[in-house]
Amino acid sequence: MKFYYFHLMPYPMEHDEPSSWVTLSNRHYDPVVGQRLYHEYLDQLETAERLGWDGICVNEHHQNCYGTMPSPNVMAAMLVRRTSRARIAILGNGLPLRENPLRIAEEIAMLDVVSGGRIVSGFVRGIGPEYYSTAVNPTHSRERFYEAAELILRAWTEPGPFPFDGRFYRYPFVNPWPRPLQQPHPPVWCPSQGSSETVEWAARRRFPYLMVFTPITRIAQIYGEYREACERNGYTASPYQLTVNLPICVAENDRKAEAIARQHALWVYHVGLRMLPGYWQPPGYTTEASLKRLLATRGKMPTELTYEDLEEGGYIISGSPATVRDKLRVFSDELKAGIVCSGMNGGSHEATLDMMRMFSEEVMPHFREDAAVDETVGVGR
Amino acid sequence: MADVTRLVVRDTPIDLLRDGRGAPLLYLHGAGAGGRWLTFQARLAERFDVLAPSHPGHGGSPAAEWIEHISDLAFHYLDLLDTLGLDRVHLLGASFGGWIAAELATMASHRLDSLVLIDPVGIKVEGWIYPFLFGVDPLQLVATIFHNPMAALALAPPDTSIDTLAMLYRQSTALARVEWNPYLYNPLLRRRLARITTPTLLCWGAHDRLAPLACAEAWRKEIPGAALRVFEESGHVPHLEEPEALAAAVIEFCAPRGRPR
Secondary structure, three states: OEEEEEOOOOOOOOOOOOOOEOOOOHHHOOHHHHHHHHHHHHHHHHHHHHHOOOEEEEOOOOOEOOOOOOOHHHHHHHHHOOOOOOEEEEEEEEHHHOOOOHHHHHHHHHHHHHOOOOEEEEEEOOOOHHHHHHOOOHHHHHHHHHHHHHHHHHHHHOOOOEEEEOOOOEEEEEOOOOOOOOOOOOOEEEEEOOOHHHHHHHHHOOOOEEEEOOOHHHHHHHHHHHHHHHHHOOOOOOHHHEEEEOOEEEOOOHHHHHHHHHHHHHHHHHHHOOOOHHHHOOOOOOOHHHHHHHHHHOOOOHHHOOHHHHHHOOOOEEEOHHHHHHHHHHHHHHOOOOEEEEOOOOOOHHHHHHHHHHHHHHOHHHHOOOOOOOOOOOOOO | OOEEEEEEEOOEEEEEEEEOOOEEEEEEOOOOOOOOOOHHHHHHHOOEEEEEEOOOOOOOOOOOOOOOOHHHHHHHHHHHHHHHOOOOEEEEEEOHHHHHHHHHHHHHHHHEEEEEEEOOOEOOOOOOOOOOOOOOOHHHHHHHHOOOHHHHHHHOOOOOOHHHHHHHHHHHHHHHHHHOOOOOEOOOHHHHHHHOOOOEEEEEEOOOOOOOHHHHHHHHHHOOOOEEEEEOOOOOOHHHHOHHHHHHHHHHHHHHHOOOO
């Protein structure tokens, strides 16, 4: 199994507002605190490489306290020259949120060239509230996503200049300099929450599918659908196409790990993902059929999830190194996920580094049967 | 209660509510009012042949993906007039429907005997930014739209079933397609309002918090000869908040302007 260290770069704060997105005033953001946090978070990502993680992950979110990386490419640029081995996974760029997605093709190519071909390029639509924060029309989201993805992939692979004439994006000259170092292009991942349209689209292109903050039963179901879609497209999915974003909390014993997780892992769900119901599904962001499926299952809102829901549902795993190993086996052996992207939060920078060290020494080595395998061969392209 | 019929307008199926006798009056509803037959419509039906189509994606009308700009809706209603063989009509529009009506009037004043706009949105007014109502909770929505919140009951969804919630999502999706950004206006419309040659009445709620009276002044300035009536007990929707007074004002304005036919 491959391990990627995932970071949201949250601005951890408590508040009583109805939403941590869109309307939570940025007067709550103290740039002096922000400076300390950014450096701690970047240190954690750099440390992950030294401790043996295969990759480190950044991602894009706008106007909230949940994740303070509005430009993941800026963060990736900081990491590229401070690391030398780990893959840098940008999970991802919100394609429809850009007015000029050719800029993504250019920035990723820059990062890929400077990093010596270590970039993984995630393509995402951005989540609901981001259509409020960027004013991009959510009814265009899906179409803009597919169109921007096509543009970027062609920009990386077809010799320029060529014209591109889409519904949303039009260029008389597509001819980005530089071109990416990885050929035909950096691996593309699709972080998603399991819409059937995205599953099919990703499977057809061999783009790894990353389940984000999802209960284990749903992960199993979507992995099944993804594998079926791969078979329909004439090939068998590599384990490295099945990826999960799974917060992990490890400590000397189960009781201590639970205490830490209760205090810090819950924040993501109870504060970080708190928002008005209307923000989750802006008009037209979801198809009517998908919305009906969603309503029929009547899942809990993140703020309604208890610690027990998260732990029993397999949204997160916590425990002693032995317990975490056992729980991780479910993902590696039963779900057959090839890559785990996990963030950790010990409650302080030092405690987080300690937790990472414990994980790298007492958990990771037990999952290294595939140490010699390059997870990017044959996938993501 | 009016009859509902399914009509196909140039390949686009819609529901049409129709009742009353007299000269034809086309009523274009605002957000959330598709498929409703309300008190003021019943009053108008005493004097007019009231045609109340549900916009595509609203009420019982299926979504129409080809509609991506407000002018698409204006052309859709010109097509509706042709489909029904109506040479000229009185045209009445409320809020979002008023915006469509104004767009249509800039294209084809010669098809209109009179034009009544009830608290329309659709133009940019200096110094005013329409409050963004997508995503807000229902209480805030009602507080913004209604001066008399009890009047909101007329538009309350029948239940919270999956089908009803899906219908509400379909409606807001149809709205978002044409008004998410720019929000609630067409930058090209204001200059074009001068093309309207139809006698025009603007009806406005004194307490409108979505498009306040300052907006009414802008509309009056741009549409040649437009008259303005203010409804003192209303917010954004006087046709719901003061239905009798509003219907009376519409009848008074439109009835004498019908052509012999």
